[in-house]
Amino acid sequence: MNITIHYAFLPHTDAEAALGFYRDVLGFEVRNDVGYEDLRWITVGPAGQQGTSIVLHPPAVDPGLTDEERHTVLDLIGKGAHTPITLATDDLDGLFERLRAAGAEVVQEPVDQDYGVRDCAFRDPTGNIIRVNQLV
Numbered sequence: 001m002n003i004t005i006h007y008a009f010l011p012h013t014d015a016e017a018a019l020g021f022y023r024d025v026l027g028f029e030v031r032n033d034v035g036y037e038d039l040r041w042i043t044v045g046p047a048g049q050q051g052t053s054i055v056l057h058p059p060a061v062d063p064g065l066t067d068e069e070r071h072t073v074l075d076l077i078g079k080g081a082h083t084p085i086t087l088a089t090d091d092l093d094g095l096f097e098r099l100r101a102a103g104a105e106v107v108q109e110p111v112d113q114d115y116g117v118r119d120c121a122f123r124d125p126t127g128n129i130i131r132v133n134q135l136v
Helices: 014-023 067-078 092-101
Strands: 007-011 029-036 039-045 052-055 085-089 105-112 118-123 127-133
Touching: 014 029, 014 039, 014 052, 085 092, 092 105, 092 118, 092 127
Parallel strands: 007 052, 085 127
Antiparallel strands: 029 039, 039 052, 105 118, 118 127
């Protein structure tokens, strides 16, 4: 039996800003772009890795949420405390410089962690925390 991670979900509060970040800055390919009324779901992923994708989705659209719950979710997203994700690269310093040059909000510069990982962190346009590990 083979089990893989097929989709991870991250909220977006501005579809065009998210698309610009994941497509133009990170270099992900757009795999699907679906709209419904004034909502938009965008599926992106690394080129050549068709089996793994991120679905950028509108947050807190579940009709079962109260206005207070919806507000809480949006507050958590804005603080970067809702849905973090970790990516990996074979050139952490190069990717970090590309992200900084593109204006991404830096949370942590590349550093060797005590637990054996070299990583950095930044926020996407919605505020989601994106950590990046150096592949060894």
